[in-house]
Amino acid sequence: MIRYDALDALPVRSALPALTDALDDRGTAVLVAPPGTGKTTLVPLALAGLLDEAAPARRVVVAEPRRIAARAAARRMAWLLGEKVGDSVGYTVRGERVVGRHARVEVVTTGVLLQRLQRDQELSGVDVVVLDEVHERHLDADTTAAFLWDVRQALRPELRLVAASATTDAEGWSRLLGDAPVVEAEGVSYPVETVWAPPARPVRPPHGMRVDPALLTHVASVVRRALAERTGDVLCFLPGVGEIARVAGQLGDLAGVEILQVHGRAPASVQDAVLSGGDRRRVVLATSVAESSLTVPGVRVVVDSGLAREPRVDHARGLSALTTVRASQAAGRQRAGRAGREAPGAVYRCWAEAEDVRLPRFPSPEIKVADLTAFALQAACWGDPSASGLALLDPPPAGAMAAARAVLSAIGAVDEEGRATDRGVRLAGLGLHPRLGRALLDTDGAGAEVVALLSEEAPRDYGDDLAAALRAARRGGDAYAGRWRSEVRRLRGTSEAVEADDALAGTVAALAFPERVGRVEGGSVLMASGTRAELREGSPLRGASWLAVAVADRPVGKGHARVQLAAVVDEETARTAAAPLCTEGEEVHWADGDVVARRVARLGAIELTVRPLRDPDPGLVRAALLEGLRQEGLGLLRWSPDAVVLRRRLAFLRLRLGDPWPDVSDDALHARVDEWLEPELSRARKRADLGRIDAGAGLGRLLPWASGEAARLDELAPERLTVPSGSRIRLDYSDPEQPVLAVKLQEMFGLHESPTVAGVPVLVHLLSPAGRPAAVTADLASFWKDGYKGVRAELRGRYPKHPWPEDPATAEPTRHTAARARRQEGDEGTRLRR
Structure with a gap:
């Protein structure tokens, strides 16, 4: 008997006419309905014509993101119809199908629907598809929606599609489904009071799969507080199974309170107990599976840890895993809404109110972050x-x-x-990740037990040895072992049962993850991918020579990965499974400061055999030498003092005049190595040979000889300048912005203007008679006028034998003392009189 009283109480009923009109008119619709309104249960029954004998009979498929939600929705709808599951309403999840011949509504997981679409693109016999909880943005759901839109466009325009969610990007989904009408249902939501309950002391933020135990202790204390301050059952959201178990352990002493743990691995009996209510007060510890699709009766209080798990993939290392993140604002609203489904309630949020605005608005779409x-x-x-x-x-x-x-x-x-x-x-x-499917096919089904074990995360207490974990699953009586046995039966199908031995466990892991086969070195394993993964202290795998790593993660801030699950293999198995990664060839590169030439057999990044190479390919040697020059710099060449000066002069001209003067920076010289280091580089074979190459001669090849400008090098950037005393003083081009002339002050007497080079005034360092800096100027005329008097006063007493004329601009320049200068003048006068 149909329970019309319960159906009439569902608020989404008021939106049914608009939804039906939208589907009749456009064939697509977006249904936005708050939690608890009945969108998951009433809508499919109405669309199938099961509530009105006059309505057309249709076959409706409802796609849910999780198995627990699919089973629960089917049971709820069957209860509303007063029937058993499988009569008018059935469900199909991986490895389990309860659908009768006359079923009009079938609830499936999105993964099952995806498989069905690949087998039958027309989705024969189906009139309406409802995609539920599309806001969660699971990859299977997004993919299924895309395929269904293709089916409507190309094969079955009469197929009706509904995208349903409590909180979603309604406009985005509307555009995606051909400007589908958006139908909104108003829910009967009871007020939910928000209580901010941050930890008294700071806790470490989550990283990888790790959650600070101090936060979990705090969450447990907030649950106790909520039980004391409020009535009704408590629903507590935690990121994963491990955190649920830890908090459950801290609440185990609560008298008269039933502790229930709800997650994807929970046995059906626990799921049924949660959804059916109970006589005692309950604390339901749940992952995000309880955010949507499920109504947990009796809940008046929600305690939210503020954490969630999302998939992440490290493509560089070939590692993918779940990671703990801060839950989004949308998830927070969904969780809080669970407290107001049946009566006014409260949500205790285990973070500060000021942090709330910094949370992401929505969860990350899986297509952006997953494998x-x-x-x-x-x-x-x-x-x-x-x-x-x-x-x-x-x-x-x-x-x-x-x-x-x-x-x-x-x-x-x-x-x-x-x-x-x-x-x-x-x-x-196969309904498996392609990697695991490959292992199943290549072992002709014999590896079904191992594949089943790898298809779902095994309990941590099974350990990190895959073969030992397999034995634990065989003898286990827990919920995981039950699901494992069911999956093994599905994978084996009609094939003969084969019990995997330890060697087969390694073979399956190696076939599924060939880039993760690796050689054990001390307490870690170097995988073929080049990633190094640490083994746990005391792990039995430390004694192995080779491993196939099935599961690994990389903790935040750590350079190496960490082995979570692996199997022992021998080298032959590793080579066979990862055959495309096996190479042998000449390797010539720069290492430890010189050219190293070897013949190496490799399995990816793992060196298997190494032999010296006596006559390496000259091209490879040349490349290695260039690698050395890039790593250690051009200082490996022979740089005479003249070569250093030439490079600085050219750098100055390049900066001041540009082309055709060459760029002599390290990067530019590396780029033009063929022009200035050949043929000497081609004849070099080792580091010592580089040290014999004359860099100065090489730079000479870069001068602009073709244009004739090379002949002007000494004119534009002279190596030396002749000063008034007649001395030829070397210019210092260390700073390409402005050359420096360091000269004794007396040698510049009589020079009114500072000398210039390529139009740039030279920076003159005027030295004392002892060669120490006395003044610096780029404007000699101004120095004679304003700065010289002070220098003269300071140095005159210190160096009395040297000339210190009052007017240096008209004085005779000299390299000598005043007496010697007078003698020279007297000798010159005598010579002239003669």
């Missing part, structure tokens, strides 16, 4: 390898798609143009 290998394979099988033609709210990042295509190409899933091969189509149909 896209499975997505790229789905797109290739759909016929759009680049995904450029898919209707997506956010395009896939180019780098992530390139990394995904590289993986797919390596496992034979796509051809050179990126199109799906027959093997790729088969891999896409």
Whole structure:
């Protein structure tokens, strides 16, 4: 018997006429309905015609992002109809299908619907598809929406699509679905009081999978406070299973209170208990699975840790994992709304009010941050390898798609143009990540147990040894072991059961992650990808020679990754699984200050065998020498004093006059090495040979000989200047902005203007008779007029034998003392009289 009283109480009923009109008119609609309004349960029943005998009978598929939500929605709808699950309403999740012959509503996960679309693009027999909770932006959901839009456009324009969510980018989804009408349902929301409950002392921010234990202790204390201050059940949001277990342990002494743990791995019995209510007061510790789709009866209080888990991928290291992040403002609103579903409630937020405005507005779309290998394979099988033609709210990042295509190409899933091969189509149909699918196919199904273990994160207490974890799953009686056995049965299908041994565990891990096979060196493993991963203290894997690393992460701020799960392999298995990474060839490079020439057999970054190379390829040697010059600088060449001066003179002319004078900076000289270091460089074989190459002679080749300007080098940037005393003084071009002339003051007597070079006044360092700096000027006339008197007063008493005329501008320049100068003048007069 249909429970009309419960159906009539659902607020979304008022939006049904507008939704029906939108679908009749446009075939698409965006339904925005607050939590608890019945969008997940009432809407599919109404669209299927199950509530009105006069309504047309339709077959409706509802896509949910999670298995727990799919099961719960189907059970709720069956209860509203007064039926068993499987009669009019059924569900299908991976490894489980409860759908009767006459079912009109089927609730599936988005992953299941994606697989179904690949097998049957027309989605035969389906009249309406409802994509629920699209605001969560899961990759499967975005992909499914894009494929369904293609189906409507090309194959089945009569297929009706509804994108439904409590909080979403309604305008974006409307545009995506061909300007679909937006239908909003007003919910009966009870007021929810916000209580800010930050920790008394600062806690460390989350990084990787780690959450500060002090924060979890604080969350547990806030739960106790909420129980004391409020009535009703408490729903506490935490980022993951480990944090739920830790907080549950700290609340274990609560008398008369039932502690329930809800997450994707929770057994069905626990999920049923949470959704059906109970006699005792309850504390429900949940991950984000309880943010939407599920109504937990009896909840009046929400305690929000403010944390969530999102996927991240490190393409450079080939590592992908979940990471802990601050939950978005949208998620915070969703969580708080759970407290006001049935009556006024309260939300205790475990952070300061001032921090709230700094939180991200929405969660990161998975397509922007996750591993896209499975997505790229789905797109290739759909016929759009680049995904450029898919209707997506956010395009896939180019780098992530390139990394995904590289993986797919390596496992034979796509051809050179990126199109799906027959093997790729088969891999896409397995319901596994393509890496794990490759391992399953290449072991002819024998690796099903190991693949099942790797397809879902194993409990931490299973350890980091994959073979040992497999044995733990076989004997385990926990919920994880139950799901593992179910997945093994699904993967095996009708094939003969084979129990994987330790060697097969390593083979499967190596086939799935060939770039992560590695050699153990001390307490770490160097993987073929070049990434080094640390092994835990006391790990049994430390005694192995080779490992295949199945799961690893890289803690924030750490240079190396950390092994989470790996299996022992031998070198032969590693070579076979990672055959495309095996290379052998000549390696000539600059290392430890000289040219190193070797013949090396490699498995990616791992050196297998090394032999000296006695007659290396001259081109490789030349490249190594250039590498050395780049690393250690041009100082490896022989720079005579004249060569250094020449380079400085050329740098000055380049700065002041530009072309055709050459750029002699390090970068420019590296770029023109063929012009100035040949043929000497081609004859060099080692560091010592570089030290014999005359850099000055090389620079001479860069002078503008063709234009004739080279002949003006001494004119424009002379090496020496003749001063009034007759001395030829070397110019210092160390500063290319302005050459420096260091000369004794008496030698400049009689010179009215400062000398110039290429139009630039020389900076004159006037020296005392002892050669010490006395004054610096670029304007000699001004110095004689204003600065000389002070210098004369200071130095006259110190050097009385030297001339200190009152008017230096008219005095005779000299390199000698006053007496010697007079003798020279007398000798000159005598010579003239004679």
